[in-house]
Amino acid sequence: MSKTTTLWRPTGPEELALVEASDWTAWPPRLPEQPIFYPVLNEDYAVRIARDWNVPASGSGHVTRFEVDTDFLERYPVRRAGGETILELWVPAEELEEFNRHIVGRIEVVREFHAEA
Numbered sequence: 001m002s003k004t005t006t007l008w009r010p011t012g013p014e015e016l017a018l019v020e021a022s023d024w025t026a027w028p029p030r031l032p033e034q035p036i037f038y039p040v041l042n043e044d045y046a047v048r049i050a051r052d053w054n055v056p057a058s059g060s061g062h063v064t065r066f067e068v069d070t071d072f073l074e075r076y077p078v079r080r081a082g083g084e085t086i087l088e089l090w091v092p093a094e095e096l097e098e099f100n101r102h103i104v105g106r107i108e109v110v111r112e113f114h115a116e117a
Helices: 013-021 043-058 093-101
Strands: 004-011 060-069 078-080 087-089 103-114
Touching (some): 004 013, 004 043
Antiparallel strands (some): 004 060
16 A cells, blocks of 8 residues: 555635535546645645635635545645745646546545634
8 A cells, every 4th residue: 555645625615515526535627717726735724724715705614634645746846835834735737637546535624614603
């Protein structure tokens, strides 16, 4: 069995519904204005995006966790998007289908945030 790397993805309700429709096994294709898929390397960064960006934009934010074959991920350099722990991978939209084939197990929701009523 090959080694896996844990990744996180903050997501709003629309993207989460598409992941659920895949039986929690794949990320949906990017929209034309989304040329890059950005999984992140730590839960804290994913929480900040889900809570501080997704909730105001769509009423809820969800943090997902999933495993990907480590050898496959070597093709994507870690990008630092700000502070020391703000790390992400940039997966070109045209490679997302192949990326999905290297997910090991299911995508799971580990945190949820909702707008206050």
